[in-house]
Amino acid sequence: MRLFSQFHHKCMLVAGQGPVEENAQDLGFKHVVTIEALRKAYPLLDMVDQNRVPTPLPWFPSISSNLPGVILFGEPVRWETSLQLITDVLLSNGNPDSELQDIPYPHLPVLACNMDLLWMAEAKMPSRIGHGTFLLCLENIYKKVTGRELKYEALIGKPSTVTYRYAAYLIQEQAEKQGWKAPIRRLYAVGDNPMSDVYGANLYNNYLKSAHQNQVQAGVKRSLQTAMESCESILVCTGVYRHNADVPSKTKECTMESVFHGHRDFCFDPSLVEASHIVQDVNDAVQLAFKKENWS
Known part of the structure; x- marks a missing residue:
């Protein structure tokens, strides 16, 4: 705004x-x-x-x-x-x-x-x-x-790409305040709604891949602000999305929806509601990110 x-x-x-x-x-x-x-x-x-x-x-x-x-x-x-x-x-x-x-x-x-x-x-x-x-x-x-x-x-707002770009900007700003030298290359977007949280994160991930590919093809050297390469979506089961049994291993079968709950002005792409990971709650999502980043 x-x-x-x-x-x-x-x-x-x-x-x-x-x-x-x-x-x-x-x-x-x-x-x-x-x-x-x-x-x-x-x-x-x-x-x-x-x-x-x-x-x-x-x-x-x-x-x-x-x-x-x-x-x-x-x-x-x-x-x-x-x-x-x-x-x-x-x-x-x-x-x-x-x-x-x-x-x-x-x-x-x-x-x-x-x-x-x-x-x-x-x-x-x-x-x-x-x-x-x-x-x-x-x-x-x-x-x-x-x-x-x-x-x-x-x-x-979600699932608009600009929302995730703004989040990435704030995260990069915090990293600079902490004095971190290494560029942030991956984001983890945690949410409970496949139609907004996951959809938007995957949409932003596609944007990052496209931007990265264009820079590689153009031979442009990446700065700290443009080093972001991917955004992984993590779906939790404690909100809009519920899964009563064990956390499923196949995300595609659990996140496909026959009815699109997204906004009228966003075209439905089934692949965009498929979360990178499904975990039980936010704590599990944080632990997953730590594990993937090799943080003890």
């Missing part, structure tokens, strides 16, 4: 839960409007829950300027309100107080984080719907209303 400085000085609508306004400001966005603030400014927009409609309707000052874009941090608490107001902003070209004229297309820029369809919580069922499900709802509502595809200015 820090890379998208062209939006940092614009008044952006932000959706999610928790301190979304503070989070946006930490990332460089100077002026943002939350879903709740937009709802208070335009109380007639949110009419799903009749118990929340104020009677008589109070007067609130309008948002001072049009909203030029939308930031989606994560799943909101009240989906119906967020889905309604985000759709209103997109259809009205950032001015939900105006009468609907021609629907603009391309629509306003939408930046979205966190594409996981499902995630694991304390419940025994490993199918807590995440922000990926919210995005799916928003995409389908927009297409049903307009007949056109909702498009993203950026999709950030």
